[in-house]
Amino acid sequence: MTATAPTPLPAQYDPAVVEVALYRRWLDAGYFHADPRRVLSGERRPFSIVLPPPNVTGDLHVGHALDHTIMDILARWHRMSGDEVLWLPGMDHAGIATQTVVERQLARDGKTRHDYGRELFVQKVWDWKRDAGGAILGQMKRLGDSVDWDRERFTLDEGLSAAVQTIFKRLYDDELIYRAERIINWCPGCLTALSDIEVEHREDAGELVSVRYDGVTAPGEEPWSVVIATTRVETLLGDTAVAVHPDDPRYAAVVGRMLRLPLVDREIPVVADDHVEPEFGTGAVKVTPAHDPNDFEIGRRHGLPMPTILTEDARITGTGTRFDGMDRFEARAAVKADLAAQGRVVAEKVPYVHSVGHCSRSDDVVEPRLSLQWFVRVAPLARAAGDAVRDGRTRIHPPELAARYFDWVDNMHDWTISRQLWWGHRIPVWYGPDGAVRCVGPDEEPPGEGWTQDPDVLDTWFSSALWPFSTMGWPQDTETLQAFYPTSVLVTGYDILFFWVARMMMFGLYAMGPERPEQDVVPFRTVALHGLVRDQNGKKMSKSRGNVVDPLAWIDTYGADAVRFTLARGANPGSDQAIAGEWVGGSRNFCSKLFNATRFALLNGARVPERPVDRAASTAADRWVLGRLDEVVGQTSALLGDFQFGKAAEGLYHYAWDEVCDWYLEVAKVQLAEPERAEQTREVLGTVLDTVLRLLHPFVPFVTESLWTALTGGESLVVAAWPTTADTAGADGVGDGADGVGDGGHPDPDADTWMADLQQLVTQVRRFRADQGLAPGRRVPAVVSGADGHAAVAAALTRLEPAGAGFTATATVTVALSSGTATVALDTSEAIDLGAETARLDKELAVARKDLADTGRKLGDEQFLGKAPARVVDGIRARNTKAQADIERLTARLAELGAAGAAS
RNA sequence: GGGCGCGUAGCUCAGCGGAAGAGCACCCGGUUUACACCCGGGCGGUCGGCGGUUCGAACCCGUCCGCGCCCA
Numbered sequence: 001m002t003a004t005a006p007t008p009l010p011a012q013y014d015p016a017v018v019e020v021a022l023y024r025r026w027l028d029a030g031y032f033h034a035d036p037r038r039v040l041s042g043e044r045r046p047f048s049i050v051l052p053p054p055n056v057t058g059d060l061h062v063g064h065a066l067d068h069t070i071m072d073i074l075a076r077w078h079r080m081s082g083d084e085v086l087w088l089p090g091m092d093h094a095g096i097a098t099q100t101v102v103e104r105q106l107a108r109d110g111k112t113r114h115d116y117g118r119e120l121f122v123q124k125v126w127d128w129k130r131d132a133g134g135a136i137l138g139q140m141k142r143l144g145d146s147v148d149w150d151r152e153r154f155t156l157d158e159g160l161s162a163a164v165q166t167i168f169k170r171l172y173d174d175e176l177i178y179r180a181e182r183i184i185n186w187c188p189g190c191l192t193a194l195s196d197i198e199v200e201h202r203e204d205a206g207e208l209v210s211v212r213y214d215g216v217t218a219p220g221e222e223p224w225s226v227v228i229a230t231t232r233v234e235t236l237l238g239d240t241a242v243a244v245h246p247d248d249p250r251y252a253a254v255v256g257r258m259l260r261l262p263l264v265d266r267e268i269p270v271v272a273d274d275h276v277e278p279e280f281g282t283g284a285v286k287v288t289p290a291h292d293p294n295d296f297e298i299g300r301r302h303g304l305p306m307p308t309i310l311t312e313d314a315r316i317t318g319t320g321t322r323f324d325g326m327d328r329f330e331a332r333a334a335v336k337a338d339l340a341a342q343g344r345v346v347a348e349k350v351p352y353v354h355s356v357g358h359c360s361r362s363d364d365v366v367e368p369r370l371s372l373q374w375f376v377r378v379a380p381l382a383r384a385a386g387d388a389v390r391d392g393r394t395r396i397h398p399p400e401l402a403a404r405y406f407d408w409v410d411n412m413h414d415w416t417i418s419r420q421l422w423w424g425h426r427i428p429v430w431y432g433p434d435g436a437v438r439c440v441g442p443d444e445e446p447p448g449e450g451w452t453q454d455p456d457v458l459d460t461w462f463s464s465a466l467w468p469f470s471t472m473g474w475p476q477d478t479e480t481l482q483a484f485y486p487t488s489v490l491v492t493g494y495d496i497l498f499f500w501v502a503r504m505m506m507f508g509l510y511a512m513g514p515e516r517p518e519q520d521v522v523p524f525r526t527v528a529l530h531g532l533v534r535d536q537n538g539k540k541m542s543k544s545r546g547n548v549v550d551p552l553a554w555i556d557t558y559g560a561d562a563v564r565f566t567l568a569r570g571a572n573p574g575s576d577q578a579i580a581g582e583w584v585g586g587s588r589n590f591c592s593k594l595f596n597a598t599r600f601a602l603l604n605g606a607r608v609p610e611r612p613v614d615r616a617a618s619t620a621a622d623r624w625v626l627g628r629l630d631e632v633v634g635q636t637s638a639l640l641g642d643f644q645f646g647k648a649a650e651g652l653y654h655y656a657w658d659e660v661c662d663w664y665l666e667v668a669k670v671q672l673a674e675p676e677r678a679e680q681t682r683e684v685l686g687t688v689l690d691t692v693l694r695l696l697h698p699f700v701p702f703v704t705e706s707l708w709t710a711l712t713g714g715e716s717l718v719v720a721a722w723p724t725t726a727d728t729a730g731a732d733g734v735g736d737g738a739d740g741v742g743d744g745g746h747p748d749p750d751a752d753t754w755m756a757d758l759q760q761l762v763t764q765v766r767r768f769r770a771d772q773g774l775a776p777g778r779r780v781p782a783v784v785s786g787a788d789g790h791a792a793v794a795a796a797l798t799r800l801e802p803a804g805a806g807f808t809a810t811a812t813v814t815v816a817l818s819s820g821t822a823t824v825a826l827d828t829s830e831a832i833d834l835g836a837e838t839a840r841l842d843k844e845l846a847v848a849r850k851d852l853a854d855t856g857r858k859l860g861d862e863q864f865l866g867k868a869p870a871r872v873v874d875g876i877r878a879r880n881t882k883a884q885a886d887i888e889r890l891t892a893r894l895a896e897l898g899a900a901g902a903a904s
Numbered sequence: 905g906g907g908c909g910c911g912u913a914g915c916u917c918a919g920c921g922g923a924a925g926a927g928c929a930c931c932c933g934g935u936u937u938a939c940a941c942c943c944g945g946g947c948g949g950u951c952g953g954c955g956g957u958u959c960g961a962a963c964c965c966g967u968c969c970g971c972g973c974c975c976a
Contacts, residue, residue, distance in 0.1 A: 600938030
């Protein structure tokens with residue numbers, strides 16, 4: 001890097017003027033571009049992440065902001081650590097959502113997609129994508145995402161489409177894709193099939209209606225009947241049986257006999273089936289095979305007819321009743337009314353709260369529907385996906401959430417992949433004369449005359465599942481693939497575990513399987529799961545609740561760094577976090593603090609030394625702050641390696657603000673005023689800030705970049721080296737252990753003790769001043785004794801001044817230090833507030849007495865002495881001694897005050 | 905109904921076997937030559953209830969209560 005003279009900083013930091021320009025500079029410099037050759041040549045280790053592709057119609061919401069912040073922290077950290085980093089961005093084509101957006105536009109002109117025809121409509125969707133799609137990509141730039149824009153991908157790109165066709169053909173040839181007539185989830189709003197995970201179950205208030213079906217009687221026979229209960233009474237029109245449990249004595253006599261289906265006047269049998277729950281309701285269930293998955297299975301077992309009684313948009317059809325043409329909900333009321341009129345409604349529960357499936361896109365109530373669709377036979381794929389985690393080839397973090405993953409992959413149903421849409425990858429299957437079927441691979445010509453292609457497209461997830469390798473050029477064996485697959489980590493919310501992880505695992509293992517050693521087949525080595533972002537009261541954000549926050553508004557107000565830091569700080573693996581604007585303000589304050597601290601340091605000539613600071617020649621405060629820096633360096637790397645972003649951020653926040661700013665900078669002011677200390681202090685300041693800014697860069701890239709380039713004159717923090725303890729620790733041989741002075745990142749107990757004593761001394765004097773109402777700015781003459789080596793610094797930090805002529809101590813503060821009691825005699829030039837001081841000392845005395853009692857009790861307990869480890873016993877003993885000393889000291893002070901009070 | 909998780913300061917959360925912590929909020933004082941997006945000081949908790957294990961429990965076990973999520 002080229003070192004130039006540090007540049008002065010403005011009076012205030014304004015993220016708005018800095019962030020956009022910095023991001024532009026990073027792009028121009030090409031820092032985010034990944035070069036596979038540096039990996040293949042062995043020059044660098046690879047680190048790769050594929051961005052779980054956001055939806056092309058979507059905007060950046062706060063959940064993305066968290067997800068991206070975490071990925072960016074990892075990417076920047078690894079980049080600084082010398083890895084070749086690929087973070088690959090892109091979007092999916094979101095079949096239903098995108099088609100709906102464009103159809104809505106057409107509807108404004110009173111048109112439908114059918115007015116344009118398939119080809120023209122798809123062209124219109126591409127137009128929309130070009131003009132209005134992908135807003136999220138620009139928003140990612142605002143956040144600072146260090147993605148490789150040169151490799152941006154879209155699931156409908158040519159290359160990715162070839163990948164889709166390739167894997168479809170392979171699965172088809174392996175008989176892992178099949179076409180069949182099954183009950184699927186049908187959305188009457190979107191007019192397409194859905195997979196299980198696109199259906200959201202919710203407790204809705206419906207009704208449970210019990211209806212009497214009369215038996216068909218022989219002449220002269222007693223009338224008999226069976227009562228069934230249903231929440232969807234309109235489906236009665238499609239019933240083809242009533243089922244009971246074979247061992248249910250109540251119905252043994254009627255199994256095999258016929259019932260008269262009300263309203264339709266069709267005869268249906270009573271069948272016996274093991275899967276009927278005798279305890280539920282009356283123990284008899286109506287069977288509508290074309291409109292209920294369980295009933296479909298019963299229908300198959302008993303060879304029942306399966307009439308479809310609903311149109312695609314959920315209107316009654318083909319029943320030959322007056323209900324034909326009615327919407328399903330209208331029909332529900334009408335059917336019930338007619339049944340009631342016939343006296344067949346024997347019971348009714350309204351409201352009856354039960355679980356109802358809704359379309360995750362349109363929120364319409366999903367209708368189970370018998371339909372001819374394409375499916376993936378998931379059993380072998382899902383087993384492989386489970387095994388990869390079971391045998392550790394892919395690690396789920398935090399590990400507790402693996403249970404959820406297994407729960408899903410071990411119980412997965414076959415996946416419905418056909419969608420009755422136009423926007424998407426069209427199924428590469430052609431139908432010819434006489435029922436001939438041909439699946440066409442990517443390099444094959446479609447069959448010609450007399451053949452037609454399947455009209456459906458594939459589920460968007462089908463192409464998203466290929467994302468970890470299709471984006472890298474698969475099925476071509478590219479350098480990118482060789483260098484960066486398997487990806488290092490997939491970062492996503494635990495709520496998306498089923499969507500991304502399970503499917504990407506299945507397809508990754510299947511597609512890459514034949515070509516690689518087993519260890520290298522998985523799509524990601526680690527899956528790092530984070531939680532949901534909630535509002536400030538811990539409530540889930542939702543449009544209906546009106547508590548959705550816009551991360552971009554926060555970026556405008558507080559800066560991207562502040563948003564990122566807030567999210568990072570709250571990110572504990574696998575658990576949800578709450579967020580509020582005020583808290584983002586707190587992070588903005590932290591960024592300002594860093595700015596001001598660096599500004600102060602630069603104004604005082606701080607510089608980064610060529611070689612590590614010589615600790616032997618340093619003050620205790622220098623050694624303390626450097627020793628703590630070593631610890632923070634080690635701790636931050638360790639926590640990042642364990643995905644503990646919240647703790648890493650917290651540790652840096654605490655060190656930078658509470659230790660460096662509140663204590664070291666204040667001590668540094670004193671040292672800078674001493675000619676023989678000033679230069680050393682400038683180097684320590686430079687070292688500490690240089691390192692802290694490096695450590696913070698992955699979290700808050702913008703402010704750290706501005707400050708670091710100003711401080712060091714370096715090119716960019718993006719490509720600066722990640723600190724190690726070897727960088728910061730002095731290699732000067734001091735710290736052989738004899739004097740307890742640390743070396744090479746080891747703790748420095750002497751310096752720590754010195755600092756703890758200083759903090760104790762300063763805090764006690766400040767507290768006295770506050771209790772006594774002494775104005776903070778007022779200089780108070782004082783004599784400090786029993787605190788050698790601390791007196792001058794402590795005096796500066798507590799605004800004490802040397803005693804002059806006529807000094808008369810009006811008050812004394814005693815402070816327990818490691819080496820004994822320090823005494824500060826002050827001349828407040830007036831009588832002190834005895835009440836306030838006595839109350840203070842009484843409070844401290846009470847604490848000391850309680851501690852003496854607590855520790856005394858333990859030390860008198862044979863069991864404790866015998867069983868507790870020596871380390872603990874020693875600790876208790878030390879506390880006991882300390883409590884005794886405190887009591888003596890405080891009692892003596894109180895006695896003096898009593899004397900003073902009596903004398904005055 | 906099955907499974908998982910959570911109840912710690914006003915709010916959001918760390919801590920998960922040896923003296924109760926943080927951020928934000930709140931109260932008092934402050935133009936201390938980096939910072940009022942600040943500085944200094946302070947208030948605030950029978951760690952959901954009850955039992956058990958242990959020399960010792962916010963932390964381990966049981967049970968109950970209250971929330972949340974996923975799958976039926």
